[in-house]
Amino acid sequence: MGQHPRQRHPRPINHHRRTAAEVLGWVGRGASDDPLANWSFGYAVLPTHRFHGYATEALTAALTYCHQDLAIPTLWGECHPTNTASAHVMHSAGLTQTTPSPNGSPRFVFPPHTNRPQQSPTTTWSALP
Template sequence: MSVSVPTMYEVRVDGHLDDRWFGGLDGLVIARDTGHTSTLVCPVADQAQLHGLLGRLRDVGVTLLSLRVMPPVDGATAVGSQPALGRPLRTDRLILRPAGIDDADVTWRYRRLESVTEWTTSAPADLDAYRGIFGNPARLAATVVVELHQGAPVGQVIGDLMVRREDAWSQREVAGRARGAQAELGWALDPAHSGHGYATEAMRELIRHCFEDLGIRRVVASCFLDNEASWRLMERLGMRREVHAVRESLHRRGQWLDSVGYALLAEEWPTAP
């Protein structure tokens, strides 16, 4: 499967820009620097889009300090709307493929279940609301769909994963080396298919892909401490618990809950049994 990859542009301007001036520019990230400048990073598909971005800056009336094409990071980046997965991956029992907009309906089958929304960021009221969230370009680009190719029924979508590539924190002088250096991972499995090791198998392949194919140096994931199935999955994958934050995350039921953060470095891979 071939995917057209937009070029990433970095634009530095004088002054601190407000996000609301740039609504509708998919994947745009604005960093406000201490020296009273702003740096915009934006995926640009073609010249027309580039002119649109520059026109927007002109309309806002800011002074352009520099404009450059950013060097590509190997594979993909989640800054913007580039797909997290450029091609399907295959394991013994599963196919992992980039999500498409049409996958909203099939993932809604399990994404709407209370046992899943109990732990997920959003609990959309109906399919239309879910389609709106699922179809967000940045979210879609970070979503990987998991299909069975062994066992019944073949071809069935049984879950979805998230892989969101991001910059590691760094000091400014070495920021280029930190760009796209880590990825945040996530998952949701249809409860009808839990207990067979599918999530472990899928995530193990996705982590392998991050480290071996994309050159990512660290993967991270987090969940509520009460979400035992999730942190047990992370431990099966060999991830290390690095954070236990006390009453740090607000559940939609209104309670502040503990959360845990896990990570794994490329040099620690493969670690899982």
């Protein structure tokens, strides 16, 4: 039996600073059964690297990659209701806030955007082995 097409890229992506081979965090994505979007995502930045804009940059790059290179039409994510920093990151990365989850967590969706300004990245991406 063949692999479902939405399962072909289940590996997380490491986020590295260009000036060092240091891992800053990760972004993961996978097929979603939720009717909100085709795939869901999660991300984390190591505590020592927070509040430098890396999460927004990483999420923006990952969403663009998923949409443009993997042809994933929509993605969604959510955060704990008290995690305003993560909600800010998702909003800054171009996601639109939508109906909260049943437990009240804010949820965000990524529809295709064509007018997002392109920024010069300060970090690079690599797939985990």
